[in-house]
Amino acid sequence: MDKKRHFYPPKLADRFLEFYCVSDRLEQIQGDAYEMFYMDLEEKGITYARFRFIFHVFSFFKWSNIGFSKFLHFKTNNTVMIRSYFKIGWRNILKQKGTTFISVFGLSCAVGCCIVAYLFIANIWFKGLNQPNKDEIYQLVYTTEEDEGLVTYGTVAEPVSELIPNSLNSIKNQTKVLLEFPLLIQDNESFYQRSLFVDPAYMEMFQYRMEYGYPGALQETDQVILTHQLSEKLFGEMNPIGQELSLVINGEERLYKVGGVLEDLKDMDMFTFDLLVNFESHPHNMADIPLKDAWNKELWTFIQVEEGADIGLIESEMEGFTQIQNQVNPEKPYTKMGLIAYPDIIYNVGKIERGVRDFLGLGPQILLGTIGLFILLLAVFNYINLSVLMASRRLKEIGVRKVIGSKRSQLIFQFLSENLLICFFAIFLGCLLAGFVFLPGFNGIASKNLQIDLFRDKNIWIFLGSLLLVITLITGLYPATYLSSFKPIGILKGNQKIGSKSVFTSVLLSFQFTLAIISMVAAIAFVQTNYINANRDWGYSSADKIIVNVPESKDYVPLKNRLSALSSVVEVSGSQDYVGNWIREKEAFIGTEKYEVNFLNAESNYPELLDLELKEGRMFNPDLITDTQESILVNQTFLDDFGLEFPFDQSVEIDSVRYHVIGVVEDFHTTFFKNTIEPMAISASPDSTFNYLTLKMNPGSAEGSMEAVKKIWHETVPLGLFEGKLQTQVFEREIADVNGVAKLISFSAALSVILALLGLFGLVSLNMTAHIKDYCIRKVFGANVEDLSKKLLKRYLIIWGIAAVIGSVFSAFFITSFLDSFFAFHSGVGIIPLGFALFILLGVIISTVASQIWKVIKANPAVILKSE
Amino acid sequence: MKGYHLGELEELVLLIVGILDQEAYGVSVAEEIKNQMGRKVNISAIHTVLNRLEEKGFVKSHMGGATEERGGRRKRLFSLSASGRAAIHEVKMARNRLYDQLPPLALDFSNG
Structure with missing residues (x-):
């Protein structure tokens, strides 16, 4: 009889039998098959017994025995079970409004952000792919x-x-x-x-x-x-x-x-x-x-x-x-x-x-994707932490279910189905949030026209569906497997410790804090850079100047003459490109060395009109013929980059003309701070035709004269588009761009802090509710506010410390390269962004804990301890 | 001959169920047939026959008697019903009647 302990019929065949057999015959048939198996085992050994068992299983495979009972049985039972799971889930949601709110709010914000990011990225990659003939x-x-x-x-x-x-x-x-x-x-x-x-x-x-x-x-x-x-x-x-x-x-x-x-x-x-x-x-x-x-x-x-x-x-x-x-x-x-x-x-x-599409814009895609991912991670961690903690109230339910005979897989399935419910809500709300709040805001910032098109865009359904699945699994799998792993005896006896003290919770919390710190540092550093750049010296005086375009060369002279006649105009100068825009690049030869330089061709009074600051040498003299033919001014970078000292004898050859450097001007920003200052050479051409005219106006009259300039321009050039602007406005678009990005990042930083705050609040308050008696007893024994706060605060401060170190290191690396991709000139991740971010997070932690300490202070120990 | 038609294996199984009396289920029937008749019958065939006999009303069954060998599963125990007993009897009578009509062997000189 001992053999029975060691040998079992072949599993696969047994499963197969269970699979096909009609339920009311399964027991007798399987029983007989087992009995035969052990009889054969006694008589002829294991191999033969196994073979016979398989043979029997197949010989029972007859029409009258086949019913796929297990399969059908499983199905009918499941609908009832699933209904009950969802019912329990729904009741739980209603019972725990606060935590459900935190979870759903966080997740739906995250889903909203992800939808925006997805639409932005899909807009680039799926552009034009809804054409029905696309494959032909x-x-x-x-x-x-x-x-x-x-x-x-x-x-x-x-x-x-x-x-x-x-x-x-x-x-x-x-x-x-x-x-x-x-x-x-x-x-x-x-x-x-x-x-x-x-x-x-x-x-x-x-x-x-x-x-x-x-x-x-x-x-x-x-x-x-x-x-x-x-x-x-x-x-x-x-x-x-x-x-x-x-x-x-x-x-x-x-x-x-x-x-x-x-x-x-x-x-x-x-x-x-x-x-x-x-x-x-x-x-x-x-x-x-x-x-x-x-x-x-x-x-x-x-x-x-x-x-x-x-x-x-x-x-x-x-x-x-x-x-x-x-x-x-x-x-x-x-x-x-x-x-x-x-x-x-x-x-x-x-x-x-020269293709149809020549620009992918990976940077914004990565930025948006990262923001979406950050927010999603924060929300998901919140949810995981809270759901593990909330389940501590349901330990008995888990225990009873297990004793009654729930398999672990059934428990996991139950938790997952509750998750699915919450995630479904979150996605629904996330769509609304994205459609009515995030997308209009984002479209305004990015001047895009993104919309959720649920009727025509089937990709969005795939995206939302997979998002639902992924979020459900990520948020659900850990709590479900963790909670279903408890032993029923432990739970029902009350021995099972479950709690916020688990290492996993701490890890998630530090991760959240780190994410919050990084996003805050990004936002603060970006805003700081913007602020500094707004006050940055452009290297020349941009006040009182108007730039107008000259569409065709034949318009140049009449336009120049008529504009000079305007009373508020002090001086007019033409240029091939203008400072504040791209300047064309040329190859310059110094000796035999070849360099790339920006080459600005302008009238001889242009540098002075623009108030460029002369550093060494002299400006152009319009009366000297050599100045208008073979002289150039260079900027400081020109000297620095090519390792030259000012008075140098070599000539600079550009477009096979040999130029002599007569002066050096201080560096100035021709393009936005996104770009570094390039080596530049300015040459003075005799009065030929230029693409742009720069007007120097009487002080303070530039803005007011714009209309008059425009009128004259239109009179002179009947068929053309006036593109005049103030010199102060040359970076307007770029500034609007970076301000948009600043808004976007600030928004995501605010959102991540709010989510971290909500998660922390949920965690601390649940923790406090669970341990309120502990604190009340301490109070009775004379613990003062300081002791209590110390006890509660200690853990979160340690986590803050860890997050501060990791977050600072990460942001020093990533945010710096992030800023590099936007600005050639930025303040970097200095003490201000880091300090502010850490300080804000610390404030959030302390105030959250304080609100709970306040609860203990207000609590009457007599009432709470009596209620046993 | 109202409805007592029995196949050869059916008859055999019905008899064995009667013999085993309260202890008849798939494996025991198969074993008994092997012991008594020296004939190996596949267990699934026995099941089919037992089910058919039950449909015809010759045997009745109830669940019971779980043993360790069966992994705690119960047996379906069969016992002869009144009509089953009548059917065996009928079949036996019919056989006997037919047997009696056999002509005597040629070497039997008793009839001259």
Whole structure:
């Protein structure tokens, strides 16, 4: 009989029997099978017995015995069980309103942040992928050999598209796509708008929902299709079909009618544009130009292939284009032409020059993703901590369930189902929060148009679903496995210790504190940097100056003359680029060494007009011919970078002209503080034509004269867009950008502190409720406030200390590199951000603990200790 | 012959159930058949027959008698019902009747 202890029938076969057998026959059949097994075991040994058992299991596999009873049984039972789980879960939620609020609030904030981050990132990666024909559309590209190796271009020569219908097989549609910024004039207002010149087939290849009109409107060469935003901007709410507007392309004005309006694209289209125009109406299309010039014009070309077309074959057919191109244009031969699938365009950003998308903006994606993750972690940790603690009130339930016969897996399932309920609420609220609070705020800061589109965007459902699953599992698995691991005897006897003192809770809490510190340091350091930069010396005086653009060279002289005549204008100077914007880069040779320098070509009075500070040498003298021909001023960085001392004899050669350095000016910021100060050379040209005019105004009159300047400008240049601005405003956009980021980070820091506070509060107050008797007894025995606070505070202070060390180290590393990515000039993670962050967190901890100590102080020990 | 049709194995199992009297269940029936008749019958076949007999109303059953060998599972114990006993009797009578009608062996000289 001893053998029975050691040997069991084969498990798998046994399971199989249990699986298929009808429930009311299972017991007898299984019993008989077991009995036979042990009989065989006695007689013939284990191998034979096992074999026989398996044989029996299969011989019982008969129609009358098969019922998949376990499976069916399990299912019917489960619905009841799940219902009861959810009922218990729901009652628990109602019973513990405070903690549930903390959990749900935290999680929904986190979900809201994650949705915003997701939408932002998805907007970049899934752009244009809701096009129904996306798998049939390909972009033509070519590869050519250049100095730095093979380079692939997203544009191809324009005549290629004319060859496509006759040369390539299985092509359904094709279109040229050319993006230009013509001046759009409507009702005496003019704007630069992104216009996409396309073939009419474009509207068949790419499907858009129309608000007004129909997609075929582009068949007419004099019709345009507007986006929703542009139509709203130009015509307001009315139906604009048939309204007139004109576009100025290459100085030529053409009249168009509005033929249609697209529905709001929600930033989800591959191309960024404001209006679609028929390609044939593009002026350069009309002109008869030499063959070679035509091949020199490059634009995007897209084809739509028939279903199941062989892309390799088409690519080999395109070999012919390469040959034609290389005959016509032997100076820049194509190595190879190819096709890029429309959905792959996004993955080729950076690999393809002049592509449809040439910028991914990883920085903001990482920033937002990190913020979302931080907040989510904080909320999740809160929830884990609280749910473990809250479950201490339910230990008896766990014990009783276990004694009655719940399996551990069933208990885990029960806790998880309660979690699912909470997470579901959180996600629901998170969607509302994101849709009505976070997204509008974020769109305002980032000037984006992100929306939660639950009806059309199936990816958001996948995202929300997986978020629900992930949060449920992360928040639920630890508490569920931990709580279900208790021994029922321990629980029911009251021996089971469960509590906030566990190491795990402390670890989570320190992690939370660390996250809070890092996000606070980021926010404070960023705001501090912003503040310092706002007061930073630009290196020149920006007051009382107006910059205006000169659209065409023929306008330069009249514009300059008429503006000089304005009474408030003191001095006028022209320049090729202006300080406050990008300055073109040139190669400079000093001796045989080659350097990259910014090269600013301007009139000789420009440096003085701008009040640049002279450090050594002298400024330009307009009367000296040598100054306007072979002299340059350089900035201090120029000397520092190239290791030169001021009076030096070597000449600087730029564009094969030899210049002599006559003076050194102090460094000044030509671009925003994001960029370092580059070595710069300023040359004075004789009065030629420049792209910009800088006006020096009478002190204090700059802002007031703007209107007058604009009026004169428009009188002089009838067809053009006035882009005048004050010199003080040159960094306006960048400042708005960093202020937006500052807001974003401050918001996330505030949120993370609030979440950490809520979590801590929940933890401390639950802890206090559990140990209130302990504290009351201490009180009775004469403990004073100091002793009590010391006892309660000690643990949290230790955690604070740990978090402070880790957080400081981490933020010193990460926040510094984070700031580096935004500013070349920043104050770094100094004592102020760190100190403030640590101090705020300490304050939060002390006040939270104090609120609980206050509870003890107010508590009457007699009442609490009596209640036993 | 109203409805007492029994197959060969059915008849055998029915008899064994009667013999085992209160102790008849799958394994014991199989064992008994092996001991008495020297014939190995598959346990699943026995189950099928027992179930069929119960459907026909020749045996009745109840659950009982868990043992350690069975991992604490109970047996389904079968016992002969009145109609089962009648069926055995009927079958036996029919056999006897048929037997009696056998012509005598050729070497039997008693009839001359």
